[in-house]
Amino acid sequence: MRPADAPAILDVYNHYVRHSSATFDIEPFSLTSRRSWFELFVNDVYRCFVATDDGRLLGYAACTPFREKPAYRPSVEVSVYVAPDHLNRGVGSALYDTLLPTIANSVLHRAYACITLPNVASIALHEKHGFHRVGHHSEAGFKFDRYWDIAWYEKALD
Numbered sequence: 001m002r003p004a005d006a007p008a009i010l011d012v013y014n015h016y017v018r019h020s021s022a023t024f025d026i027e028p029f030s031l032t033s034r035r036s037w038f039e040l041f042v043n044d045v046y047r048c049f050v051a052t053d054d055g056r057l058l059g060y061a062a063c064t065p066f067r068e069k070p071a072y073r074p075s076v077e078v079s080v081y082v083a084p085d086h087l088n089r090g091v092g093s094a095l096y097d098t099l100l101p102t103i104a105n106s107v108l109h110r111a112y113a114c115i116t117l118p119n120v121a122s123i124a125l126h127e128k129h130g131f132h133r134v135g136h137h138s139e140a141g142f143k144f145d146r147y148w149d150i151a152w153y154e155k156a157l158d
Helices: 003-019 035-042 091-103 120-128
Strands: 047-053 056-065 075-082 110-117 132-143 146-156
Touching (some): 003 035, 003 056, 003 075, 035 047, 035 056, 047 091, 075 091, 091 120, 110 120
Parallel strands (some): 075 110
Antiparallel strands (some): 132 146
């Protein structure tokens, strides 16, 4: 990811904030309000990769801190978001093909993905890339006037 990618990344993410249960954020972000998230990727641990075509951002995949407490540092949460007009074209899989080997065998030990249910496509993507289901939380989030379940998926990185 380059700093110039930030506005396009934000456009893709904000689409999901506005129109999807894939994220439990409910208000779109500005570049200023999302600055700390973008600043995560200036180190050698957390990563964000983008897929582009003719300069247009098709999607991104990122690994970010799993939790804030120090003992969680070897664990990351991964996510992938694809521009809505490029879904089901292999963009998410290609992004994970880049991200996951980059973080494997590093200082990281586990990758976790939180999937709002139902989401057959996201479950298939994560299972294809070696994740397995390790947890389920009923009615964990409330968005669009309803409760949503989530499932946690895990992948060993070392």
